[in-house]
Amino acid sequence: MKNRHLACPLAVVTALALAGCGMLPGGGGTQTVRIWLMRDSASQEFLDRFTKAHEDEHDGVRLEVTIQEWTGIGKKVTEAIKGPGGPDVIEVGNTQVAQYADTGKLYDLTLESVRDLGSEDWLPGLAEPGRIGGTQYGIPWYAANRIVIYHKDLFRAAGIDKPPATRAAWLADTEKLNRNGSQGIYLAGQDWYTLSGFIWDEGGELAVEKGGAWTGALDSPAARRGMAFYKELQSLGSGPKDADEQNPPQADVFAKGDVAQLVAAPSAVAAILKANPGLKDKLGYFPIPGAVAGRPCAVFTGGSDLIIPENAPRRAAALDVVKALAGEKWQTELARAMGYVPNKKGLAPAVAGQEATAVMAEGAARGRATPNSPQWADVEADNPIKPYMTAVLRGEDPAEAARRASAEITETLAE
The missing domain is CATH 3.40.190.10 (Periplasmic binding protein-like II)
Structure with missing residues (x-):
């Protein structure tokens, strides 16, 4: 596991060092977290509610969500994570994580996923393709099967x-x-x-x-x-x-x-x-x-994971966004709004009132992904x-x- 928490020694508490870790607000006292999400993954109404709530709860943080098209996204994401100062959070198809991890340009989320996100209850069809060689690069977001x-x-x-x-x-x-x-x-x-x-x-x-x-x-x-x-x-x-x-x-x-x-x-x-x-x-x-x-x-589980590039300018703030989107509150709201299966088996009751989605969640507990x-x-x-x-x-x-x-x-x- 990379020693990412040693990247900014405590002895060097300077504005430059903290900014390098993505810890300080950007210009004008506000740091902007850039998020790439895919077309139709979430409704505008959901994104508006999430953005407002997250910004209200995180002083000095502004979210900038850009909607991407699936066509040609592989090349676009690869270029973004290899170049300087790419987006902070990217939604990717669960089966695409391996090809992006192969670039060596994704942030190791293993510690965060285990410690804060209840990874033991994740749907296997989302969690397994996000884990490469024992390292968690993709955090499960939503599923369908x-x-x-x-x-x-x-x-x-x-x-x-x-x-x-x-x-x-x-x-x-x-x-x-x-x-x-x-x-x-x-x-x-x-x-x-x-x-x-x-x-x-x-x-x-x-x-x-x-x-x-x-x-x-x-x-x-x-x-x-x-x-x-x-x-x-x-x-x-x-x-x-x-x-x-x-x-x-x-x-x-x-x-x-x-x-x-x-x-x-x-x-x-x-x-x-x-x-x-x-x-x-x-x-x-x-x-x-x-x-x-x-x-x-x-069943084959389709869906999306969230990744953070190594070059993310606002990494700490990006982690907060991923934890919120993958957490119980917003997982429940996303599943109900979009008819998805939440990322955890234990959250299946959230869609109990939606017959087709509830049946889908039952199958997702035994979901798999491609090699x-x-x-x-x-x-x-x-x-x-x-x-x-x-x-x-x-x-x-x-x-x-x-x-x-x-x-x-x-x-x-x-x-």
Whole structure:
């Protein structure tokens, strides 16, 4: 761990030394903390309330929030953390922390996260990708993950009076829905995030790290069992075998009204209701079932972490902002305002009154993230998992298809 607290010796209590640690107000008696947040991560109303409250509680501090676009953000953040005097706090995707940490330009937040932020209760899908080599660089901010959205009327018509609690029951109910004349489920053939959950639930991995080297792991017996379940579930609907959930947009397919189930994040509900407002009171939700009752399936957790660059001009004030945004009060308010899962499992009751979000929080307790390699973004850029899934769904030898995809992942992660 870096000796960051020794950077300004107590014996040298000069204005210059304190300013170098980000401890003194800036010009005019006020220090400005520059914050980069992503488009649509928080509403303007939430940001206005947070800004006013934080400034009222911290004399001489002003917050300057700049909204960034996701397109091209990787290059922009990398340039900012490598250059002089970048922003003080940056929101990044949870799976992006590794690539920024690889620059060696992020501030070590390990001590602060353990001491003040209750890290033992963080959602694993946010905490784990923020931790590189035992060092915490990213502080969990908010999460979202997939659940099952279902059509209540179609369930009722098929004689199903409660959601399935296990994967076996899920398959049986989906077959029953098909027999009753509806499409039991719509699942695109290349929805690799959903596949990841099945692989993790079986004890498999997308890739594994040993001695600093990453190796693709889709060809392990556990990972192949996850793919086998995906194939069985996907065959119970008419989803394309060679396209992902955006082609066509699966929310539009579900909105037609004859599909009983969809695996998606609750954010899909807005698109469903826009296409078919008549479904407003007909939607229900349940966690993706796991192998055993009472234990939802592992799920991919999307969301954001907060990082502080080494070059942050106002580091001490930046830490105050991160601790506030990641603390119980503002986590609760953000989750309720935006329909997110709070960053701690213990805060799940905060969204108990929001049905879809509460179901999402139940699954998030078993959330995971993609392999914590700086090169994983390159794997996704030319994603070999998608053609692997299509190959298996079309009847190719699963072992050979998995071996081929794993080799491609290994090659990319080694670059």
